[in-house]
Amino acid sequence: xxxxxxxxxxxxxxxxxxxxxxxxxxxxxxxxxxxxxxxxxxxxxxxxxxxxxxxxxxxxxxxxxxxxxxxxxxxxxxxxxxxxxxxxxxxxxxxxxxxxxxxxxxxxxxxxxxxxxxxxxxxxxxxxxxxxxxxxxxxxxxxxxxxxxxxxxxxxxxxxxxxxxxxxxxxxxxxxxxxxxxxxxxxxxxxxxxxxxxxxxxxxxxxxxxxxxxxxxxxxxxxxxxxxxxxxxxxxxxxxxxxxxxxxxxxxxxx
Amino acid sequence: xxxxxxxxxxxxxxxxxxxxxxxxxxxxxxxxxxxxxxxxxxxxxxxxxxxxxxxxxxxxxxxxxxxxxxxxxxxxxxxxxxxxxxxxxxxxxxxxxxxxxxxxxxxxxxxxxxxxxxxxxxxxxxxxxxxxxxxxxxxxxxxxxxxxxxxxxxxxxxxxxxxxxxxxxxxxxxxxxxxxxxxxxxxxxxxxxxxxxxxxxxxxxxxxxxxxxxxxxxxxxxxxxxxxxxxxxxxxxxxxxxxxxxxxxxxxxxx
Numbered sequence: 140x141x142x143x144x145x146x147x148x149x150x151x152x153x154x155x156x157x158x159x160x161x162x163x164x165x166x167x168x169x170x171x172x173x174x175x176x177x178x179x180x181x182x183x184x185x186x187x188x189x190x191x192x193x194x195x196x197x198x199x200x201x202x203x204x205x206x207x208x209x210x211x212x213x214x215x216x217x218x219x220x221x222x223x224x225x226x227x228x229x230x231x232x233x234x235x236x237x238x239x240x241x242x243x244x245x246x247x248x249x250x251x252x253x254x255x256x257x258x259x260x261x262x263x264x265x266x267x268x269x270x271x272x273x274x275x276x277x278x279x280x281x282x283x284x285x286x287x288x289x290x291x292x293x294x295x296x297x298x299x300x301x302x303x304x305x306x307x308x309x310x311x312x313x314x315x316x317x318x319x320x321x322x323x324x325x326x327x328x329x330x331x332x333x334x335x336x337x338x339x340x341x342x343x344x345x346x347x348x349x350x351x352x353x354x355x356x357x358x359x360x361x362x363x364x365x366x367x368x369x370x371x372x373x374x375x376x377x378x379x380x381x382x383x384x385x386x387x388x389x390x391x392x393x394x
Numbered sequence: 395x396x397x398x399x400x401x402x403x404x405x406x407x408x409x410x411x412x413x414x415x416x417x418x419x420x421x422x423x424x425x426x427x428x429x430x431x432x433x434x435x436x437x438x439x440x441x442x443x444x445x446x447x448x449x450x451x452x453x454x455x456x457x458x459x460x461x462x463x464x465x466x467x468x469x470x471x472x473x474x475x476x477x478x479x480x481x482x483x484x485x486x487x488x489x490x491x492x493x494x495x496x497x498x499x500x501x502x503x504x505x506x507x508x509x510x511x512x513x514x515x516x517x518x519x520x521x522x523x524x525x526x527x528x529x530x531x532x533x534x535x536x537x538x539x540x541x542x543x544x545x546x547x548x549x550x551x552x553x554x555x556x557x558x559x560x561x562x563x564x565x566x567x568x569x570x571x572x573x574x575x576x577x578x579x580x581x582x583x584x585x586x587x588x589x590x591x592x593x594x595x596x597x598x599x600x601x602x603x604x605x606x607x608x609x610x611x612x613x614x615x616x617x618x619x620x621x622x623x624x625x626x627x628x629x630x631x632x633x634x635x636x637x638x639x640x641x642x643x644x645x646x647x648x649x
Contacts, residue, residue, distance in 0.1 A: 233557075
């Protein structure tokens, strides 16, 4: 059985309000429960592409989420299906307490109080944040903030997670434990990152962007063996291959 | 960086701290109302209010010295505003001084106005101080919301609470970066640098505001903020609320 497409992007172009080109003719298909990494240098359009998944930005071309075109009239529906986590948790967390932040999505979706409580409890548990309900965001460590930011979309039970540099700014241990938690989330994931270990641990497929264009769309297995491509994007090719082989048992035999 | 400059003592465990936020909001706002509306000569009233507030502070296990210091911080600002009044106000002369370049006279009614402003300001600040020293800020906001404070006001202060910390961090970082590059020199040069810093801070805040709004939209924000509150009206709250009719009664009796 061919897995169904959850994200379908055709000929997407976007120009920033100041006239700079953001994306040029990008096509992308993502299937259910896939994990796809978006890689590329700063300014390549990675975040811009991510923001198109829930209509935060809209360019020229078609974006379809679970068959629904991303248009104004579908936005409410699409935003509950795509959980977008911004790079900076200070942008993501705007409520007085952790509980309020994690409850914000479900409350906007109109759930009753008990359902909201359950969803918040579940999301916090997945992120290992039990007991953080009454804490304020400004009293959390960077790693905790990142986890709360993820919990704020997990509580919405979105089918697709769009994560913008989830391990950015984290120490190695924090980064590892976050990757491990993300790995256990079954949803379809699209992850913007510069962090190669994350890609190798989480994603079976990678999209490479450069100056707004999609340069390559390939499996992680092929990526780590493409020395030219890796070096073009500034990765250490030997290290990438070594790391990939070391992590094989983690991913299982089919990746 | 961690801050706790607002609700520093709100985590203490005391009978007052345990009360529902709504009860405290009502009681302390009654204190302000009664204080502000009393005639300037009602020394008994002011004495009673101050004693009652000090009593509450004692029950709440708040360090009185700390509270007094906090009130004193506000005082100079008030004083400089208020001190000019006796010189401006026309009326019965309370005393006049010859400073060599013409007479300066102080009017009696002006002095009354000064006293009036000072005592009421101090009592009001003391009341608000007690409110947020006994109630965690998020709970206070929610209590006020539940008591039908204007929604826009609630949203404003909850964002202010959340982002004031980030703003302070931002300022500290900029100051450090400035000092690290050997900041100094002529006064005019310093003023210019300060101007740039304020401008940068504004731009960053503006950008942050935009990102926060996008993050809100991504989680289904549609212009109405969801409200969630759990509180109770127990025996303690009712008991504490009896202060309200008592104060109002006194106000009419003494007024």
